[in-house]
Amino acid sequence: MNTHIIKRNHINVSGKGTQTLVFAHGFGCDQLVWRDIAPAFEEDYQVVLFDYVGSGRSDKSQYSTERYASLKGYAQDLLDVCDALELKDIVLIGHSVSSMVGVLASIQRPELMEKLIMIGPSPRYLNEPGYQGGFEKSDIEALLDMMEKNYNEWAKYLAPVAMGTDANQDLTEDFERQLCSNDPVIARQFAEVTFTSDIRSELTKVTTPTLILQTLDDAIAPVEIGEYVHSKIPQSEFVLMQATGHNPHINEPEETISCIKAFLAK
Amino acid sequence: MHKSIFGEVDGGTSMQEQLNLAPFGYMVMDKKLGILTMNQTLLEWFGVDMAPAHMHDLLTIASRIYFQTYFPPSIKMHGKVNEMYLTLKTKSEQIPVLMNTVERNEQYECVFVQMKVRDEYENELLLAKRNAERILRDTDEAYIKLQGLMKEVEGKQQELVELNIQLKELATTDPLTGLKNRRCLQELIVENIELSKKEHSSFSLLLIDVDFFKRVNDTYGHPIGDAVLQELSKKLLVETRSHDLVARMGGEEFMIVLPNTNKEQAQVIAERIRLNIDQDSWEHTRITVSIGVTTYELADNLSILFSKADEALYRSKKAGRNCVSVS
Numbered sequence A: 001m002n003t004h005i006i007k008r009n010h011i012n013v014s015g016k017g018t019q020t021l022v023f024a025h026g027f028g029c030d031q032l033v034w035r036d037i038a039p040a041f042e043e044d045y046q047v048v049l050f051d052y053v054g055s056g057r058s059d060k061s062q063y064s065t066e067r068y069a070s071l072k073g074y075a076q077d078l079l080d081v082c083d084a085l086e087l088k089d090i091v092l093i094g095h096s097v098s099s100m101v102g103v104l105a106s107i108q109r110p111e112l113m114e115k116l117i118m119i120g121p122s123p124r125y126l127n128e129p130g131y132q133g134g135f136e137k138s139d140i141e142a143l144l145d146m147m148e149k150n151y152n153e154w155a156k157y158l159a160p161v162a163m164g165t166d167a168n169q170d171l172t173e174d175f176e177r178q179l180c181s182n183d184p185v186i187a188r189q190f191a192e193v194t195f196t197s198d199i200r201s202e203l204t205k206v207t208t209p210t211l212i213l214q215t216l217d218d219a220i221a222p223v224e225i226g227e228y229v230h231s232k233i234p235q236s237e238f239v240l241m242q243a244t245g246h247n248p249h250i251n252e253p254e255e256t257i258s259c260i261k262a263f264l265a266k
Numbered sequence B: 001m002h003k004s005i006f007g008e009v010d011g012g013t014s015m016q017e018q019l020n021l022a023p024f025g026y027m028v029m030d031k032k033l034g035i036l037t038m039n040q041t042l043l044e045w046f047g048v049d050m051a052p053a054h055m056h057d058l059l060t061i062a063s064r065i066y067f068q069t070y071f072p073p074s075i076k077m078h079g080k081v082n083e084m085y086l087t088l089k090t091k092s093e094q095i096p097v098l099m100n101t102v103e104r105n106e107q108y109e110c111v112f113v114q115m116k117v118r119d120e121y122e123n124e125l126l127l128a129k130r131n132a133e134r135i136l137r138d139t140d141e142a143y144i145k146l147q148g149l150m151k152e153v154e155g156k157q158q159e160l161v162e163l164n165i166q167l168k169e170l171a172t173t174d175p176l177t178g179l180k181n182r183r184c185l186q187e188l189i190v191e192n193i194e195l196s197k198k199e200h201s202s203f204s205l206l207l208i209d210v211d212f213f214k215r216v217n218d219t220y221g222h223p224i225g226d227a228v229l230q231e232l233s234k235k236l237l238v239e240t241r242s243h244d245l246v247a248r249m250g251g252e253e254f255m256i257v258l259p260n261t262n263k264e265q266a267q268v269i270a271e272r273i274r275l276n277i278d279q280d281s282w283e284h285t286r287i288t289v290s291i292g293v294t295t296y297e298l299a300d301n302l303s304i305l306f307s308k309a310d311e312a313l314y315r316s317k318k319a320g321r322n323c324v325s326v327s
Helices: A005-008 A069-084 A096-108 A137-162 A169-194 A223-232 A253-264 B001-008 B016-020 B039-044 B061-078 B116-172 B182-199 B213-220 B222-239 B265-280 B301-317
Strands: A012-014 A020-024 A046-049 A091-095 A114-118 A208-215 A236-244 B025-027 B035-038 B079-091 B093-102 B107-114 B201-208 B243-248 B253-259 B289-295 B324-326
Touching: A005 A069, A012 A114, A020 A069, A020 A096, A046 B079, A069 A096, A069 A169, A091 B107, A096 A114, A114 A253, A137 A169, A137 B079, A137 B116, A208 A223, A208 A253, A223 A236, A223 A253, A236 A253, A253 B222, B016 B039, B016 B265, B035 B213, B061 B079, B061 B093, B116 B182, B182 B201, B182 B243, B182 B301, B201 B301, B201 B324, B213 B222, B213 B243, B222 B243, B222 B253, B222 B265, B253 B265, B265 B289, B265 B324, B289 B301
Parallel strands: A020 A046, A020 A091, A091 A114, A114 A208, A208 A236, B289 B324
Antiparallel strands: A012 A046, B025 B035, B025 B107, B079 B093, B093 B107, B201 B253, B201 B289, B243 B253
């Protein structure tokens, strides 16, 4: 066990079972987003949660603008986490951009991943002739501005939860300060990397059986994009959920859990 | 009393109506972000009679991404969202707003407050910050470049210093023998004159000429002649002290500067050199030298010294060569 990586990526292991589910969070959040999902699997699986370097409670001193200048850096984080725990035959559940991180990791190490479950995937957010990713470059720039203006506000929502609901006020404020002082540059680069990446040409190389969980009214990854991903990954299954929006694992955890369980049972 | 606050206000206007026209947008949506109702003010901002169906319909694309990324986790964890900065997109314009949302009765109640002026102000701040960051970056780059240039200049300077040393060496050295040349010799004699004046000391010169050198050249050829001059130069260096200077005047004529040396001492040295050269073994052909000795005296200058030395050498030649004369 590599304690450096365990600390770096703030890895949390729980549950009892021989197979391992690894949950990978998306852009703008951290492993806390899985708190209504992960416990449902602890009875039958080993559950691994982690934060990408730069997110959540990872060791932000390990962040480097070179390494995380593309999704490859994030895929390496995922592989590092798996190797640190000596995992094999994992099921990866990736939200949003982590779906594509999972694609890169599965191509690099097909034997590591038994199944890949994507929530709200998009291989390319920018519009191009013949491809409607949904966004223009100017939209992404506006988003980056918006993040900057909102920064101090959104940093707060994580704080009390991260510290536990009973945490005393001082600790929470400390944590907010820490977030505020460390994150804006990293969050901005993560957003840039996420929204300018292009993983389309990689999709056909995926040999891992894949589940695509798609919702309606997802402003970030619309249905057409989910269908596109489904059409490119050979062994993929497409499920249109009842849930709406980009965060079914937050809004409709029960439906999300049953979709994942159904796929695991196959 | 309670009723008067929440029911009727000032002569019959209901709170419902007050809320409808209040100077902020008010909206209720379900948990799937479908819009249930909005007040008149908000409808007017959008220039519509009926509320759009979905929260997304109100937002610019960037705001939609932002909203979808940060609103759901936040409302889920805290049951409220405070001061989220968003941009509403109406038919005619984009309106920057701050949104507060609270979850109540399984619904989300939202209030929007316009912040156009403040937004412009913030945009300018953002722009100024970006510019400052860019300038800082440019400054850093320029500094690194400058450091590179300075290193380069330092390197070139070092090269120049070395070249200068080489040049000076070349300018003061006789290429055939490696001894100092006449130019260097003259400078050194002038220095010695100044020093002697100041310190009331003296120095001497030995003017040395190879006897019958023309015969050497004629008999063995110029290359051997040159080799003989080189061999002689080495012997002269061996004969002298470290602070003496041996120079080649030109042709087969050499001069030795003996600092802090009076006439008698100089004569002894000259005689020793003459004898050693006479009795030494030679690689190509044996030679002898004639020597003229002169010593600095007050009021002497360079040309007086040279002519005194010349005169002494002339007397040695006259006396049959291979001897020393003192002026």
